[in-house]
Amino acid sequence: MKQLILLISFFVVPITGFCQYKSPAQKYAETITVDDLKDGLTILASDALEGRETGSRGQKMAAAFIANHFEQLGLQAPVNGSYYQPVDLYSVTPGEIFIRSSGIQYNNFKDVVYYGSAPSNGIVSGEVVFVGKGTEADYAGLTVKDKVVVLLSDALSFNLFSALRTPVTLAREKGASLVMVLSTSNSNEFGQFATQLQGFLSEGNLTLDKPNSGNANKGVFFLNQPVAEKIFNTTFSKLTKAATESPKSKSLTKLKPGKIEYQVSMDSRSVKSENVLGFLEGTDKKEEVIVITAHYDHIGIRDSGSGDRINNGADDDASGTMAVLEMAEAFVQAKKEGNGPRRSLLFMTVTGEEQGLFGSQYYVENPVYPLAQTVANLNIDMIGRRDGEHAGKPDYVYVIGSDKLSSELHEINERSNSSYTKLVFDYTYNDENHPTNLYKRSDHWNFAKNGIPIIFYFDGIHEDYHQVTDEVSKIEFDLLAARAKSLFYTAWELVNREDRIKVDRK
Numbered sequence: 001m002k003q004l005i006l007l008i009s010f011f012v013v014p015i016t017g018f019c020q021y022k023s024p025a026q027k028y029a030e031t032i033t034v035d036d037l038k039d040g041l042t043i044l045a046s047d048a049l050e051g052r053e054t055g056s057r058g059q060k061m062a063a064a065f066i067a068n069h070f071e072q073l074g075l076q077a078p079v080n081g082s083y084y085q086p087v088d089l090y091s092v093t094p095g096e097i098f099i100r101s102s103g104i105q106y107n108n109f110k111d112v113v114y115y116g117s118a119p120s121n122g123i124v125s126g127e128v129v130f131v132g133k134g135t136e137a138d139y140a141g142l143t144v145k146d147k148v149v150v151l152l153s154d155a156l157s158f159n160l161f162s163a164l165r166t167p168v169t170l171a172r173e174k175g176a177s178l179v180m181v182l183s184t185s186n187s188n189e190f191g192q193f194a195t196q197l198q199g200f201l202s203e204g205n206l207t208l209d210k211p212n213s214g215n216a217n218k219g220v221f222f223l224n225q226p227v228a229e230k231i232f233n234t235t236f237s238k239l240t241k242a243a244t245e246s247p248k249s250k251s252l253t254k255l256k257p258g259k260i261e262y263q264v265s266m267d268s269r270s271v272k273s274e275n276v277l278g279f280l281e282g283t284d285k286k287e288e289v290i291v292i293t294a295h296y297d298h299i300g301i302r303d304s305g306s307g308d309r310i311n312n313g314a315d316d317d318a319s320g321t322m323a324v325l326e327m328a329e330a331f332v333q334a335k336k337e338g339n340g341p342r343r344s345l346l347f348m349t350v351t352g353e354e355q356g357l358f359g360s361q362y363y364v365e366n367p368v369y370p371l372a373q374t375v376a377n378l379n380i381d382m383i384g385r386r387d388g389e390h391a392g393k394p395d396y397v398y399v400i401g402s403d404k405l406s407s408e409l410h411e412i413n414e415r416s417n418s419s420y421t422k423l424v425f426d427y428t429y430n431d432e433n434h435p436t437n438l439y440k441r442s443d444h445w446n447f448a449k450n451g452i453p454i455i456f457y458f459d460g461i462h463e464d465y466h467q468v469t470d471e472v473s474k475i476e477f478d479l480l481a482a483r484a485k486s487l488f489y490t491a492w493e494l495v496n497r498e499d500r501i502k503v504d505r506k
């Protein structure tokens, strides 16, 4: 018998050994399959889950599906024995909001628009100073501490909030008690803007912090031109002239400050949501943790103008969620066969991404494992599609942030990919000054801002982004599987290498 076995091994070993040798990483990467991805994604993005809006029934169904998957795999439930980390949010809608000047009241969404989520302490009165475009030079000779600041802006749009970040922030740094924005847009355009924002805000603005009275200064008022004219008792053209003249002419200091009263009231209700976490303990380096994230919430049901109202979010971000689940399965299989990771892995699907990265913010503020022991975060937000730039081109993925904090992380990610999956890594969005600002726009940012090296994987902005047409039928599952494997190889190296990656960049 013994000899017979030897004979068989003689024949079998060279064939498998020579032609099909696989590293352990390759062996387990192959457990990430198109079929598994398709099965799970079809459930997460089905109409039954109603677009997984934060706090909704559909989001909770998705959470249960993920927790169940973690349980089946035998992952540890790390939040006091639960897979759920509760994230309590508040949905805030505008109440009675107005500005009064010289006895006239200007109401919200008509002559003024308030964008923010916390109420004032009743009716507040204040002195108002016009600071032109609000550049550093404009403040020469002006005292704005504890005063309401009005600054001039060229455009009115939702983009204004990011574009205006600098002048608004500067005004606050100068001690302004509240910031107001006066736009060069005419009353018609202002009316459109007000209507648009009213529609948007009446659906409820989610926040992580309980909206505290007295924090209205964290928001911004937008003023229609006639309101500013009344406040400063002058014409709009005189205000613009003062704003555009050289600071040396001191035109701004010659304008008489105005006086106003304002009130911001808000209606808020609590929204219960949750992150879903599964933990796989490492071996000799188990104190160190690599966190793999994707958000599993989406934008829910909205009128689209077509018959379909459900935003299925197949790509955004059921694709990333399924990649996390499949990676978990691959690492669990490795551990079962004695090839478990040396460092620990936290698989975390987060909530509240779509309205402000709340789930990941909550996690870093209430970490289950110390942030100091958190080695890296790999975050996935949309990896199931191809954008227009890459139509008909080789398989790719946008890689963002890998080189920002750790040169080793960047090299590992490059090397893993060139050894195995060989995707084209596109770094277009890696530039921190890229107008899309993607480095700060998904959940990885909450880790990065805490000094934890991150990589963000993304497939690009396509025509179905945040549309009801982000459907399962449009997912390229082969490509999704290839990208998930690429991430898996990088994670494999991060958890198994001898040295923890160094943070050597700032």
Ligand SMILES: [Zn+2]
Binding pocket: 295, 316, 317, 353, 381, 382
């Ligand atoms: Zn997303």
